[in-house]
Amino acid sequence: MEELHPGSVHVVYASDCSVVGHADNEFGITIGWDIPMLKGYPYSILNCEKGAPLSNWGSLTGEGVKAVINKINPSAVLLTGLNYKFDLVAYLTARKSGIPVWLRCETQDYALKRSKLKEIYRLLVYSIAYRALNKIFYIGKLNKMHYIRHQISPVRLKPAYYGTKDLFIDMTAAQKNLIRARARLFAGIDLTAVVIGFSGKFIPKKNPEILFDMLAFLPTELKKRIHLYFMGSGALQPTLESKAAEAYRKYGIKTHFTGFVNQSKLVPHYLTMDVLVLPSRRMGETWGLVANEAMQAGCSVVVSDAVGCSSDFSSWERFRVFPEGDAAALAEKVTDLAKYHREFDWAKQELENYSIDATAAALLRELTITEN
Incomplete structure (x- = not known):
């Protein structure tokens, strides 16, 4: 988005653990991504960790979220998940300030086997959480089905398919x-x-x-x-x-x-x-x-x-x-x-819709509508 429309995005990170490195128990090693993840756009890092970052719901606390939202005063707040306290604090702070809240995340209903009781509880919690969202961007078919199942109006659903940087695009x-x-x-x-x-x-x-x-x-x-x-x-x-x-x-x-x-x-x-x-x-x-x-x-x-x-x-x-x-x-x-x-x-050709450029264009299109 920043390349397509300079000044259109400010990214707020709860932690920089993926850059400086953190212990990944599943890989069995300490990992820090070796690509320039913090270049080409404005950002803030709050470092609001409590204990091991990404380890549980409270491991990213949301401390500093209110101050940074007040400082930036964005046209909309886009959440990329609802997995941590950080996400909830951003959600509630934006709502209280009258700022539209958007969501784009991976959630779907068939990734795990769940008990009937847990399914009912999950359905209730997500239905309540999604009710106040202004726009939701779905990353694929199952993700879209998830939102429809949780009574999200199609008017609030926008495609922004899941993709990753193409490392091969400039190679012959x-x-x-x-x-x-x-x-x-x-x-x-x-x-x-x-x-x-x-x-x-x-x-x-x-x-x-x-x-x-x-x-x-x-x-x-x-x-x-x-x-x-x-x-x-x-x-x-x-x-x-x-x-x-x-x-x-x-x-x-x-x-x-x-x-x-x-x-x-x-x-x-x-x-x-x-x-x-x-x-x-x-x-x-x-x-x-x-x-x-x-x-x-x-x-x-x-x-x-x-x-x-x-x-x-x-x-x-x-x-x-x-x-x-x-x-x-x-x-x-x-x-x-x-x-x-x-x-x-x-x-x-098929992957063009599942690209970073396509996702950025989709988000920017909705941002333009919001600002106008």
Whole structure:
């Protein structure tokens, strides 16, 4: 938004832990993103942490929110979640000041298995919380369905689809092929191999082990050609390494582990892969942004039906969805996608609506209406 309309946005952060680094228990390491997240726009950092930031509802307190809102006096306050006390303080402060409150977040109703009682309680709480919102931006189909289910009028719903910065947009096909070849050489992967990849935390929610479970169901000819590729880290690392050794003994299939990869280093890894698999269990995978990143690189993608973006992308040419936990069905989808020749731009046109530029334009359009 700032590039499209200078002076249109001021971002207020409760914490800068994602920049300076914080312990991520699921990755199993201390993480600080290595891209310039605080450049190109005005911002304030309140550092209103209590205890370990992001650990619970009260870990971001909202101290200083009232002062910064009074100072900026914005035309609208856009919340990106309702997960912390910080969000509630911003919500109530804006309402009390007569400032419109907008929301854009990942929430949907099918990411988790819940008891009937919890479903009723959740329905009541969200219906009350959403009632005073002026505009809500939905990131995808399931997110939109969530708001409609909670009695939000379509007039207040605006599309601003979920996307991520395209790291490949300024690269030619020749450059991508060169990076792909070099990355495969470094990893000891044959240029003709079909690389089946995983990107994320090695935790039960993500279910990375199923990539090894599917091997028994792959055609013999495909088993001779594939190479598994795991980008990430986490508690399941020893289990995955053990399964990798077994896969080599049993099938001759090799596996490459990259370790945790920070944002600025993602490009060669995605270009190495042919098919990305996100096989998450129904434990909170509200979207699955690695699917967007992989398609930007030209990878084919398979996700479980527990992944939020499956509803948006399921009809796309090289995107497949399999039932959660079904290794045989996963093998069938991977076999299907392995037939495609690697093309870097197969999803380029479809992804335009799921881009940072498209989201910024959507928000700016509504801001212009509000100010006029």
